Amino acid sequence: MKKIILLVFGLLNLGQAEVIRVFAAADLQYALREIVAFYNKLHPEDKLDLVFGSSGKGYAQIRAGAPFHLFFSANMEYVQNLYMEGLIVTEPKVYAVGRIVLWTRKDTNLDLSRFPEVLLDPKVRKIAIANWEHAPYGKAAKEVLENHGIFRKVRQKLVVGENVSQAASFVYAGTAELGIIALSLAKTPQMEKAGKYWLIPEEGHKKLIQGYGITKEGLKVKQVKRFYNFVGSPEARKIFLKYGFMLTDDKR
Amino acid sequence: MEGINYAPIWLTLKLSFWTTLILVVVGIPLAYYLAYTKSRLGLFIETLTTLPLVLPPTVLGFYLLLLLGKHGFIGSLWHRLFDRQLVFHFEGIVLASVIYSLPMMVHPLVSGFRSVSRNIIEVSWTLGKSKLETLIRVILPNAKASVLTGLVLSFAHTVGEFGVVLMVGGNIEGETRVISIAIYDAVEAIDYFTAHVYAILLLAFSFLSLALLYGVNRRWNL
Numbered sequence: 114m115k116k117i118i119l120l121v122f123g124l125l126n127l128g129q130a131e132v133i134r135v136f137a138a139a140d141l142q143y144a145l146r147e148i149v150a151f152y153n154k155l156h157p158e159d160k161l162d163l164v165f166g167s168s169g170k171g172y173a174q175i176r177a178g179a180p181f182h183l184f185f186s187a188n189m190e191y192v193q194n195l196y197m198e199g200l201i202v203t204e205p206k207v208y209a210v211g212r213i214v215l216w217t218r219k220d221t222n223l224d225l226s227r228f229p230e231v232l233l234d235p236k237v238r239k240i241a242i243a244n245w246e247h248a249p250y251g252k253a254a255k256e257v258l259e260n261h262g263i264f265r266k267v268r269q270k271l272v273v274g275e276n277v278s279q280a281a282s283f284v285y286a287g288t289a290e291l292g293i294i295a296l297s298l299a300k301t302p303q304m305e306k307a308g309k310y311w312l313i314p315e316e317g318h319k320k321l322i323q324g325y326g327i328t329k330e331g332l333k334v335k336q337v338k339r340f341y342n343f344v345g346s347p348e349a350r351k352i353f354l355k356y357g358f359m360l361t362d363d364k365r
Numbered sequence: 366m367e368g369i370n371y372a373p374i375w376l377t378l379k380l381s382f383w384t385t386l387i388l389v390v391v392g393i394p395l396a397y398y399l400a401y402t403k404s405r406l407g408l409f410i411e412t413l414t415t416l417p418l419v420l421p422p423t424v425l426g427f428y429l430l431l432l433l434g435k436h437g438f439i440g441s442l443w444h445r446l447f448d449r450q451l452v453f454h455f456e457g458i459v460l461a462s463v464i465y466s467l468p469m470m471v472h473p474l475v476s477g478f479r480s481v482s483r484n485i486i487e488v489s490w491t492l493g494k495s496k497l498e499t500l501i502r503v504i505l506p507n508a509k510a511s512v513l514t515g516l517v518l519s520f521a522h523t524v525g526e527f528g529v530v531l532m533v534g535g536n537i538e539g540e541t542r543v544i545s546i547a548i549y550d551a552v553e554a555i556d557y558f559t560a561h562v563y564a565i566l567l568l569a570f571s572f573l574s575l576a577l578l579y580g581v582n583r584r585w586n587l
Binding site for chain 2: 142278
């Protein structure tokens with residue numbers, strides 16, 4: 114019996130082809146999956162594995178030696194820092210600019226246009242937000258709350274997700290009445306069906322300029338460059354637009 | 366809806382298999398020593414062995430990350446020997462799991478060994494059997510229920526591991542993305558279908574392995 118088990122495990126190991134490993138900011142959860150699905154129609158032989166998390170976590174993991182080939186960050190700083198440290202080898206490129214929204218389930222009957230007062234509504238017991246220490250969307254959300262002078266007032270209500278996707282899953286499940294999440298997540302079919310959103314004016318926070326690059330590890334796998342280029346193609350840009358990202362030709 | 370990915374299931378089984386195998390090899394001598402020693406050192410080691418049971422996985426994960434990382438003692442040694450990192454890789458989480466599940470193997474073994482009658486052990490020695498032979502031919506067969514308990518608990522505990530793997534291994538497909546992490550991932554992505562499939566699998570597996578354990582133990586005790 115043990116021999117059979119060993120054999121099976123051995124075979125599984127041999128069968129593993131080279132995979133393009135991507136760490137992506139959590140707001141790309143759906144947009145990037147769709148881009149990969151499109152890409153795989155053109156290049157079915159390229160296997161991609163996507164890991165989503167806060168950009169700060171991706172930054173820390175890549176610094177600690179995680180074997181990712183591509184890094185998509187929700188703010189430019191993390192990519193730029195890795196570039197300076199030599200861990201990202203291509204000059205950081207902007208792929209999109211993100212927006213934040215206020216999101217609630219349809220059944221809460223909250224009027225989101227009463228922003229920011231709606232956050233103080235006694236019916237709102239919990240507000241989901243991403244961790245502002247290492248998630249760019251959390252940072253932007255905190256900036257907005259501070260600029261309206263209500264951060265301290267709502268602090269007790271905040272439920273902090275490890276990344277913006279987790280914050281979205283909190284409001285989606287109804288454990289929080291309100292959430293400040295990425296527009297790209299609000300635009301996914303599931304979230305759109307379950308709730309409604311209100312676009313928070315951009316002036317309230319630092320622009321969420323997002324960038325990506327190939328890691329040192331990514332140089333070893335030749336297909337990485339092909340996918341990297343595809344992300345800048347018109348087809349991919351169309352998908353970014355569909356999820357509410359703004360595009361820019363800014364090459365900072 | 367994407368189809369279910371079976372890679373995390375295989376990886377979890379692979380991890381649990383290797384962890385349990387290593388634990389048998391390490392656990393039996395260790396338990397033998399702990400069961401019969403009277404020294405203070407034994408007390409110290411027994412305490413140390415139990416520690417992973419009460420420590421938060423994050424404490425264990427944090428220290429392991431430092432130890433196994435690029436600049437850590439074990440991590441840098443491993444890198445020099447095999448030119449591979451331990452953190453974010455399968456070998457790293459095997460090592461972490463061995464430490465994490467150590468009490469699951471050692472505890473049942475120690476209590477099993479202690480309950481074997483001193484008389485039959487001494488008879489075996491008097492009849493000229495060596496200590497090793499006595500362990501294999503007398504003690505282990507008499508403590509077979511404990512050996513089985515150790516095996517099943519180690520395996521099942523490793524299958525259900527989450528915090529330590531997440532901290533030491535991250536979330537890399539085919540390397541460190543075990544079922545529990547795949548569930549966490551799926552919930553975050555609001556992919557409840559995938560989360561359900563994995564969660565039900567884990568639930569059924571845990572229930573069945575415990576039922577098997579109790580069933581066999583009941584028969585052996587009659």
